[in-house]
Amino acid sequence: MLDSLNGAVESGLLYALMALGVYITFRILDFPDLTVDGSFTSGGAIAAIMLTNGFSPVLSCAAAFVGGAAAGACTGLLHTKGKINGLLSGILMMIALHSINMRILDKPNVSLIGADTVFSWAIFNQSIYINLLVLLVTILVVKLLLDVFLHTDLGMALRATGDNSRMIRSLGANTDNTVILGVSLSNGLVALSGALIAQQSGFADISMGIGMIVIGLASVIIGEAIFGARTVFLATLAAVLGSIVYRIVVALALRVDWLETSDLKLITAVIVIVALVLPALQRTLKQKSFAKRRTAELIASVTHHNSGGDR
Numbered sequence: 001m002l003d004s005l006n007g008a009v010e011s012g013l014l015y016a017l018m019a020l021g022v023y024i025t026f027r028i029l030d031f032p033d034l035t036v037d038g039s040f041t042s043g044g045a046i047a048a049i050m051l052t053n054g055f056s057p058v059l060s061c062a063a064a065f066v067g068g069a070a071a072g073a074c075t076g077l078l079h080t081k082g083k084i085n086g087l088l089s090g091i092l093m094m095i096a097l098h099s100i101n102m103r104i105l106d107k108p109n110v111s112l113i114g115a116d117t118v119f120s121w122a123i124f125n126q127s128i129y130i131n132l133l134v135l136l137v138t139i140l141v142v143k144l145l146l147d148v149f150l151h152t153d154l155g156m157a158l159r160a161t162g163d164n165s166r167m168i169r170s171l172g173a174n175t176d177n178t179v180i181l182g183v184s185l186s187n188g189l190v191a192l193s194g195a196l197i198a199q200q201s202g203f204a205d206i207s208m209g210i211g212m213i214v215i216g217l218a219s220v221i222i223g224e225a226i227f228g229a230r231t232v233f234l235a236t237l238a239a240v241l242g243s244i245v246y247r248i249v250v251a252l253a254l255r256v257d258w259l260e261t262s263d264l265k266l267i268t269a270v271i272v273i274v275a276l277v278l279p280a281l282q283r284t285l286k287q288k289s290f291a292k293r294r295t296a297e298l299i300a301s302v303t304h305h306n307s308g309g310d311r
Contacts, residue, residue, distance in 0.1 A: 068191020
């Protein structure tokens with residue numbers, strides 16, 4: 001039980017980079033980017049091919065980030081310059097990336113057994129708790145760097161583009177550039193997550209990115225529902241913690257006897273549905289409770305006024 005929870009936390013930390021990427025497009029830019037399913041695989045494919053050809057793990061991860069950012073830039077260009085609907089732009093790029101990823105891998109999957117990866121470094125061969133600590137520090141550094149960027153002038157313009165693009169355009173900002181930048185940064189983080197997952201699992205597969213957008217959304221939504229998102233710092237922290245919570249929930253769900261590994265996508269869908277429905281249900285209940293309380297106060301006030309008038 002403890003081993004499965006430790007594994008879930010480790011996976012949650014690795015997928016947290018993808019959750020941060022999805023947060024940028026889903027929450028900051030309000031952009032429905034489905035490129036994620038393709039760019040995640042691109043990151044794993046680029047890293048796998050470079051590692052099997054003797055390149056260092058750090059350089060492989062950097063190349064994966066650049067490859068994902070390039071895919072995101074293409075999606076952004078299709079939307080901003082090609083005037084294609086944002087959702088359709090992501091779908092088109094996701095389809096194109098499937099063929100591109102197949103070209104990169106040259107076969108359905110590539111094994112990393114025997115290749116030097118970040119997880120074969122000495123620091124990762126001490127204990128699972130050292131692994132978790134190193135991963136946690138690494139993810140928090142990336143999260144803090146993202147926080148710092150989002151508080152710069154360019155980052156503020158990026159956030160303003162998602163909030164009110166017309167207003168930011170009236171102030172002289174080029175929203176096309178900020179959208180392209182945001183989608184590029186998002187998919188770069190997603191591809192970096194894919195590169196690390198490939199190194200952790202020991203292989204890169206052409207289908208490893210299927211459903212990643214749903215997992216990313218689940219992480220962001222669960223994190224916001226549990227931890228809140230009042231500030232940028234809390235929102236990015238919620239995305240990281242939401243990724244960990246999601247993986248723990250999945251690990252616990254798969255321990256149920258009548259559930260199988262093939263039910264993972266169904267479990268993910270159910271988690272997202274619950275995470276979306278519960279906040280809306282809570283708001284509805286609060287509104288009804290407030291309306292009843294106000295009605296009772298008005299009735300009491302009218303009753304008191306009438307009884308005072310009768311005297």
